[in-house]
Amino acid sequence: MSKPEVTTTRLDDAARAGWLYYVAGNTQDEIAAKLGISRQSAQRMVSLAVSEGLVKVRLDHPIARCLDLAEQLKQRFGLKMAEVVPTDPGSTSTTLGVADAAAAEMTRWLKSETPIVLGIGTGRTLKAAIELLSPIECPQHKVVSLTGNIAPDGSAAFYNVIFNIADKIKARSFPMPLPVIASSPEERELLHSQAMIRPVLELSAQATVAFVGIGDLSEDAPLFIDGFISREELLALRQAGGVCEIVGRAFDRNGVPLKGLTNDRVASAQIPSRDTAMVIAIAKGPKKLPGIAAALKGSLINGLITDEATAETLLAG
Amino acid sequence: MSKPEVTTTRLDDAARAGWLYYVAGNTQDEIAAKLGISRQSAQRMVSLAVSEGLVKVRLDHPIARCLDLAEQLKQRFGLKMAEVVPTDPGSTSTTLGVADAAAAEMTRWLKSETPIVLGIGTGRTLKAAIELLSPIECPQHKVVSLTGNIAPDGSAAFYNVIFNIADKIKARSFPMPLPVIASSPEERELLHSQAMIRPVLELSAQATVAFVGIGDLSEDAPLFIDGFISREELLALRQAGGVCEIVGRAFDRNGVPLKGLTNDRVASAQIPSRDTAMVIAIAKGPKKLPGIAAALKGSLINGLITDEATAETLLAG
């Protein structure tokens, strides 16, 4: 037999072995018997068929596309974790799907036996996620708020969810009894140096994992809607190039924190270090796209939970 | 209420596990870790994905021998289309392999943008093929049954698959609410002239492509097993030289329809014209050999999906 012919018959045999294995459902032993070769050779034929790309596996489920996108996101943006949920084309909700996924991801972390420190940001998405969280007893863990929980009018900030989650999971909670944005840089320093606050800030820096929302800075930016900043402050942030806000701090399109403006007075903790903690953002939708892109570009996060449409646009851009 | 919802999320998870297993190449242990479940549950998820038909394996290598046989079949019997799949020597299944190939061939037709009329026969092989069909949305097409769908006892004929396929591909379906074999020639005429039936018969004559099974007339002929004809009628058909049956109509070894007997009462549509339609038979195995040979000889079909062993015998004879 001449050389090239040998190669084609080898692939032929490989295809036959692969067929018997994957389509006919034989074991490699049976294939070996039927083809009159040793089982090791049969195994080699099958794996040759796989490595030569003869065998194509396809998943007939919308989820497959999501997992694929998640993988691409991880690759492209160097994320440690990514999850993409299907987009419901008919819904305009900004929490549908991602909240469920976030709750599931939280549960996975909380199931850990070894104590973790769970950092929690703020926002509508996060609130929705925590509402979906099934109660589990996790007295070994600690949850720490990354933002202040006092609204400008003195009431508890509605979308600060530290108490909700602490209650759900029966863990010790560390809220930050502070305004989200102080009235001056000096006041912030004063507040941060309080004995009550310092341990919380230190704990937040030790977070094992943190879940944060990403706020946009459009006309109806949550920071503005909820009264934490004035319209003028919002406009100033936008003019300074701000595209998004994470735990109250504004960033430009490259994920670099803006200098000055309200950022000088944001009383939130820093986003935990991406070297020591998983920082998972939960965000989807066209309005948040620039913000998510910025967070990815600036490596502000190393985990992302989003939806199909958003993931596609992120990868296309 | 909760039942379908639970089922879909379960399938979602199964798809996820299947993806991680087959596409990402994780072991079941890794999947278990990533999904926060036990390995056993992961294993169940994966096998659920397989059993639900979410996972499709395709071999992208035309095995030379099979291609060669297919070509010879086309030449020798003047077929427009032939496909030969490998034979699993140890298996006695009459559908293994050919059903997959038939599903793939159907998919090729269904992908067409221009509307087609798809005629569908009946039988075990066809049923297996349609179960393997991946759901695709084809509202532009029409599927028409070539046989009645009422069993002698009044129930829906089990191997009438028009509803299964219509459901899978979301196309308009045209079943034939008739018995497969009428009690008399007169009854058949009466039934066929009904306003409900005539359009279906007309549509079936316009089929672009039709997939049919070939039934044998041995002791366990499907027509007899399923109770459409009596043992006496079966024997009579055999004595009159009948070797096979397509859409209920019996043919002799030259593919000529038998005169009289049950053929006078078969309420099925005619096999669509081989001049205007592709008529593809799906059949393999020694028991069906005479039938396939007859169908080829009588040019009842112009397409064939069979297996290696059957193709070889056909060509040798």
Added chain:
DNA sequence: CCGTTGTGTGAGTATTTGCCCATACCACAA
């Protein structure tokens, strides 16, 4: 003629997978 190199094979072994079964869980009815 001999050694080298690449390829294919079989044997043995570690890992992975499939399956059974005891148990836990949940919903529902008595």
Added chain:
DNA sequence: TTGTGGTATGGGCAAATACTCACACAACGG
């Protein structure tokens, strides 16, 4: 409340599979 039937879970084990290694053999070059 308790019992009951159906369902999901995880442990354990045997089968199946993947991997590593050593050897055989042919081609090639010195």
